[in-house]
Amino acid sequence: DGGITQSPKYLFRKEGQNVTLSCEQNLNHDAMYWYRQDPGQGLRLIYYSQIVNDFQKGDIAEGYSVSREKKESFPLTVTSAQKNPTAFYLCASSIRDQNTGELFFGEGSRLTVL
Amino acid sequence: AQSVTQPDIHITVSEGASLELRCNYSYGATPYLFWYVQSPGQGLQLLLKYFSGDTLVQGIKGFEAEFKRSQSSFNLRKPSVHWSDAAEYFCAVARGGGGNKLTFGTGTQLKVEL
Numbered sequence: 001d002g003g004i005t006q007s008p009k010y011l012f013r014k015e016g017q018n019v020t021l022s023c024e025q026n027l028n029h030d031a032m033y034w035y036r037q038d039p040g041q042g043l044r045l046i047y048y049s050q051i052v053n054d055f056q057k058g059d060i061a062e063g064y065s066v067s068r069e070k071k072e073s074f075p076l077t078v079t080s081a082q083k084n085p086t087a088f089y090l091c092a093s094s095i096r097d098q099n100t101g102e103l104f105f106g107e108g109s110r111l112t113v114l
Numbered sequence: 115a116q117s118v119t120q121p122d123i124h125i126t127v128s129e130g131a132s133l134e135l136r137c138n139y140s141y142g143a144t145p146y147l148f149w150y151v152q153s154p155g156q157g158l159q160l161l162l163k164y165f166s167g168d169t170l171v172q173g174i175k176g177f178e179a180e181f182k183r184s185q186s187s188f189n190l191r192k193p194s195v196h197w198s199d200a201a202e203y204f205c206a207v208a209r210g211g212g213g214n215k216l217t218f219g220t221g222t223q224l225k226v227e228l
Contacts, residue, residue, distance in 0.1 A: 004157070031214060038122070042204060042218040043158075058215070092158055094214040103214055105157030 002027045006091050006106035013085075013113050019078045021109045023091035030096035032074035033103065036060060037088040046089075049074055050096050065083045078111060116141045116207045118219035126225040129218050135190040137205030139206050146208035147188040149179055155199045161203075166187060168169065175199070198228045 004025045013019050025032065028073055031050045035043040045058030049068040063082025074093075079084045089108050092103040117140040122213050124195055138143055147166050148159040162173025167180040179190045189203060206216040 021182055033215075035218075042220040043216075044116075044218075045215060048215060090158075101165070102160050103158070103216065105159070109155050110155075110157070 004091055004093055004106035006089075008088055009107065009109060011109060013111070014073045014112050016080045017066055018080060019085070019111060021076045021078070021089055021091075021105060021111070023074045023076065024072055025074075025091075025093045025104075026072060026107075027104060028071075028095055029072065029093035029104070031094045032068070033076070033092040033094075034058075034064070034066065034076045035090045035092065037090055037108075043090065046076065085111055087111060116145070116209055116217045118167055118205050118207050118217055120203075120205055120219035120222050122222045123220070124223045124225065126227060130194050130196050133190075133192045133195045133224070135197070135203050135205075135224070137188045137190065137219060138185065138186050138205050139188060139200070139205070145188075147179075147181060149173065149177070149188075149190050150204045150206060150218075151175075151201050152204065152221075158204065161190070171220040195224075195225045195226055197228055200224055218225045 007022045032047040034046040037043050044060050047057035047066045048065050055068050065077045090108045090109050091106045094103050119138045124196050148163045149161040152158045161177050162171050164171050176194050188196045202221045204221045205219040209215045
């Protein structure tokens with residue numbers, strides 16, 4: 001079945017450590033996105049990529065980094081510079097440039113920094 | 115800048131009762147509007163979308179939404195709620211400028227009483 005796989009589902013880390021969240025899709029979508037979800041705040045866009053080897057900052061990119069070396073993969077690194085990293089992280093993909101609004105989401109990764 | 119307001123944080127309805135979730139948007143041009151649903155600990159799924167044309171749009175799972183430009187609203191409705199509809203619902207607006215970048219509201223948590 002086609003879809004988006006995020007791993008790990010739960011992750012615990014100590015303060016000051018970098019963490020990488022995995023996102024893989026087999027939908028053959030060009031565009032991929034990372035959102036952060038906090039209770040009562042909805043979803044906020046961290047980074048997005050419309051094509052391999054290219055990505056842009058979203059609204060809250062500080063303290064995060066991404067890469068897009070393959071069409072299928074868009075990993076997110078939460079660095080030690082991110083002041084409040086504990087959150088639920090959602091990866092999504094879509095057909096590029098059609099502005100249909102239809103994002104396909106993974107099941108999320110919950111990061112807890114101790 | 116685009117924004118979306120969902121004034122109700124929590125709503126409780128009885129199974130079989132009708133449902134209306136409110137959404138107000140702020141956007142200069144004709145908006146592309148969406149409703150997504152999120153089950154606990156899961157990603158989001160698109161319920162329905164409005165681009166243009168008929169202001170009453172039908173979606174999956176028996177949901178519909180009505181676009182009212184004069185009120186800057188895009189309220190979600192369902193005539194008879196099922197217990198399985200308990201979830202969090204997000205209204206979103208497309209930002210434009212290419213790509214499927216969405217601005218999400220803060221969400222409405224729906225509880226269904228049996």
